[in-house]
Amino acid sequence: MARFAVESWSPEYGSPVGEEGQPDLVPAAAVDPSIELPAAEWQPIDCASADIATDVLFVDGVRRIDARLWFDIDGRSRGGIAASYAAGVIRCRDEATIEQEAVGRGIFAMTGAATIDCGKVRYEHHPTATEDMEQLQRGIQSEMGRMEKDLAAKAGPAELLFLDGPLRGGESIPGAVGYIKSHQAGYLPDEAAGVVGQLRPGQRTPLFLIQQSWSRYSWYVRLPIDLPGHPWAGIARCEVAARGTAREAAAVANRASVTLQRFASTPHKDTRAPQNLFPIAGLENHLRHRLGDREFLYRQLRMAALAGEG
Amino acid sequence: MDEKPAKGEAVGRVIGTEDSTPLEFWAAVGPNQFLQLDDVVALERTLPGGDSVEIYGVVTQVRARHEGARFDSDVFLISEGVLPAERVEAARILTTRYEPEVFVPPLPGSEVRKARGVERERALFFEGMTSRVPAGLSRSDEPFYINLEFLDGTRGAHVNISGVSGVATKTTYAMFLVNAVFQSGVFGVEGQHNKALVFNVKSEDLMYLDQPNVKLKPEQASRYRSLGLEPAAFPSVEFWAPPRPGDRNAAPWTERRHPGVGSFFWTIHEFCRDDLLQFLFADVSDERQQYPMVVHAVMAQLRKARKLDDGAVVIEGKTIHVFDELVRFIADRLEDEETKDFWGGRAIGQGTLNAFIRRLYGAVPHLKNLIRSDVPNPAAHAIARQKQVTVVDIHNLNQRAQRFVVGVVLYRMFQTKEEAGTRLPLEFIVLDEMNKYAPREGSSPIKEILLDVAERGRSLGMILLGAEQTASEVERRIVANAAIRVVGRLDSAEAGRDEYGFLPVVQRQRATIMKPGTMIVSQPELPVPMVVEFPFPSWATRADEAPPPTVRGGTDSDPFEGMAPED
Known part of the structure; x- marks a missing residue:
């Protein structure tokens, strides 16, 4: 076993040396708002006529840094993290049942670090290019994404499949609708962005195309909300891969938007209501x-580190 | 130790989210399994070093929850298919036995099995009982036993049964136990001489003990058989009722049942000779007055009475045949200045004497039928106790007369047993409404006798099966001396009292909703009281449960029995 030490600071503080992990920011992108309606004619689209899907899958994953580690690689101390991550698929039909779930534990560090076996648990080494925190985080994200994709494949067909979070190009689950509840990037030009504020629950914006390294259709939808707050209250963004036509994408958007209404959470039960959907929570x-x-x-990790010393 | 018992099927595992202790632990119930209240379970724990400890217990609570739900209203989201959650059931288990006694907690994750057959017998200590009496059935019709050694006086004696009238079926259970003891043959040859004395205090419930119950259904009959008992009436019973008021022949005072019932009373001579006067003053309030001194003085005089052939007496030259004559005679002696000190004792105030006389007169209407020498052949009216079971019917009597009868019968039995000085044959005494005879407060001659029975009866072979609505109103020492404690339906205020401290909290709650035919039985060896059912009585408890008289008419019933033979 490679020699390693466990950072004595609790993982949530980060580390006294090195950078804080950066959130996964989407760089400003080329957005085409004139896919469904010309940008100047944007208006809310009512989805009520669409069929509500009765067999829906939600795919999500969670991750946690269990410890920050220091590996002794070629005489140099290199940072790494030990993380636990899990993914699952929930099917909401008559009952909400967790159909698939898996847990993984990994060491995310540069080549030269190694798998750590603590006896009861085992952290598999996933080599990363650098010891940069962002790289390490990306490593966890990609392992978790892979797990989500595998589980979604095992779960079998459904009328709709929502993935919590943005889609990730070719790595993504085929046919998935990405569901994004927080808005870190403004995609829309100002004249179109105003329509978001006009949305009533169950309505969505027209589709817009985001073209980065890969293309996807996206739209904003308003979820049920008791007290209208600021214009973006209860707004979620969805996206689908731009594989088919805009018309096909619009049909999916209508169905997804009306189906989502049912799963929206209520404020007294969830601090991120209504966007944090009940099944996902x-x-x-x-x-x-x-x-x-x-x-x-x-x-366990500290004990393994001590055992490695001896 | 003998070989390991066969193992039952696994039903769940010990959970680690509730404390697991040597006395109590929780087990989650596996999918497609269930545990219900009173189920008996078994599990093992291996100690460092490889020794294995067998742990047995009884389910005292079961619960089901939605895991994953945080709010009560989440249940709607879950049933609408919006929120995922898992249903999970868990059972609280009170341990009954550790074998060997290494009191370590069961480990979370350990597999819990339903104990059946030999394992169940081990869990409930049945396998170690050299002789045992069937005392009921579990919910799944497995037999439940009590250790005879705690009933027959070897290591303990007496049964105390509490419960609300009507639904608690206390006397029925007492009779079920008596029947089980007699039938089970646990005493062997000696057992043939064991007897039971039963007081019938309410309607004619116990006046049909010798009649099979025609309403006994086959499935109930088979429950008897699964306990190794025959669903039958008591084979050998004699019935005694007080004489009908105003009847010159002293025919028995019964409503429905006539054949086979004798009438009982005591002669004036017995009353004088045996100091029965004290039982006329058996009310607890009597003891607070100064009567006892007068009572003892009068009794001393009455003992000098000379017996005539028909049970009448001659005292100081006066012949007395009936009770009111005797009362008048005593009153005359106490009111006469010359004889007053001699009969009533010195330095007794006139007020006390007057009060005594008033009470004595007050007793006449209720007792004149029970203390008399105006009927020929009085020996035929003495409670003979020739049969295995003797039923003494007192339900028609007023309270004062009831106390008198119970007091006198027990007093005589106690004297007889004391003189015999042997434990066997055993005498089982079934007495309901113990609170009337041995109330918690005060003292009275009857209470003293019952206390004697409770405290010394064990060695004399007198086994008291006492019952009452509320144990809190009965003399503590009597309840405390009962090795077997039984509880039927209780009202909730009563269930909260200290007297039921031997019941775990859930069982106290349960006692408030128990159905007739269900009892909680506590016996010394088993640390957890067990809820048992007992089958529908196999003897008739009402006229309409007995076979019609044509069928009934056997050699046993003499239509003229109870009538005084003509001279």
Whole structure:
């Protein structure tokens, strides 16, 4: 086993050396708002006529850094992280059942680090290019994404499949609708952005095309909300891969928008209501629980480090 | 130790989210399995070093929850298919036995099995009982036993049964136990001489013990058989009722049942000779007055009475045949200045004497039928106790007369047993409404006798099966001396009292909703009281449960029995 030490600072503080992890920001992108309606004619689209899907899958994953580690690689101390991650698929038909779930634990560090076996648990080494925190985070994200994709494939067909979070190009689950509840990038030109504020629950914006390294159709939808707050309250963004025609994408958008209404959470039960959907919150709770007790894992890692010393 | 018992099927595992202790732990129930209240379970724990400890217990609570739900209203989201959640059932288990006694907690994750057959017998200590009496059935019709050694006086004696009238079926259960003891043959040859004395205190419930119950359904009959008992009436019973008021022949005072019932009373001579006067003053309030001194003085005089052939007496030259004559005679002696000190004792105030006389007169209407020498052949009216079971019917009597009868019968039995000085044959005494005879407060001659029975009866072979609505109103020492405690339906205020401290909290709650035919039985060896059902009585408890008289008419019933033979 490679020699390693566990950072004594609790993982949520980051590390006294090195950078904080950066959120996965989408760079400003070329956006074409005139896919469904010309940008100047943008107006809310009512989806009520679309069929509500009765067999829906939600795919989500959770991750957690269990410890920050220092590996002794070629005489140099290199940072790495030990992370637990889990993914699951929930099917909402008559009952909401967790159909697939899996837990993984990994060491994300540069080549030269190694798998750590703590006896009860085992952290598999996934080599990263650098010891940069962003790289390490991306490593976890990509392992988790792979897990999500595998599980979604096992789950079998459904009328709609929502993936919590943005799609990731070719790595994504085929046919998935990406569901994004927080808005870090403004995609729309100002004249179109005003329509978002006009949306009533169950309505969506026209589609717009985002072209980055890969293309996807996206739209904003308003979820049920009791008290109208600021213009963006209860707004979620969805996206689908731009593989088919805009007309096909619009049909999916209508159906997804009307179906989502049913799963929206209520403020007294969820601080991120209504966007944090009930099934996803339930799945996340379940998966977080499956990650295991962090204190316990942290202790296991430290014990393994001490054993490696000796 | 003998070989390991066969193992039952696994039903779940010990959980780690509730404390697991040597006395109590929780087990989650596996999918497609269930545990219900009173189920008996078994599990093992291997100690460092490889020794294995067998742990047994009883389910005292079961619960089901939605895991994944945080709010009560989440249940709607879950049933609409919006929120994922898992249903999980868990059972609280009170341990009954550790074998060997290494009191370590069961480990979370350990597999819990339903205990059946030999394993169940081990869990409930049945396998170690050298002789045992069937005391009921579990919900799934498995037999439940009590250790005879705690009933027959070897290591303990007496049964105390509490429960609300009507639904608790206390006397029926007492009779079920008596029947089980007699039938099970646990005493072998000696057992043939064991007897039971039963007081019938309410309607004619116990006046049909010798009649099979025609309403006994085959499935109930088979429950008897699964306990190793024959669903039958008591084979050998004699019935005694007080004489009908105003009847010169002292015919028995019964409503529905006539054949085979004798009438009982005591002669004036017995009353004088055996100090029965004290039982006329058996009310607890009597003891607070100064009567006892007068009572003892009068009794001393009455003992000098000379017996005539028909049970009448001659005292100080006066012949007395009936009770009111005797009362008048005593009153005359106490009111006469010359004889007053001699009969009533010195330095007794006139007020006390007057009060005594008033009470004595007050007793006449209720007791004149029970203390008399105006009927020929009085020996035929003594409670004979020739049969295995003797039923003494007192339900028609007023309270004062009831106390008198119970007091006198027990007093005589106690004296007889004391003189015999042997434990066997056993005498089982079934007495309901213990609170009337041995109330918690005060003292009275009857209470003293019952206390004697409770405290010394064990060695004399007198086994008291006492019952009452509320144990909190009965003398503590009597309840405390009962090795077997039984609880039927209780009202909730009563269930909360200290007297039921031997019941775990859930069982106290349960006692408030128990159906007739269900009892909680606590016996010394088993740390957890068990809820048992007992089958519908196989003897008739009402006229309409008995076979019609044509069928009934056997050699047993003499239509003229109870009538005084003509001279």
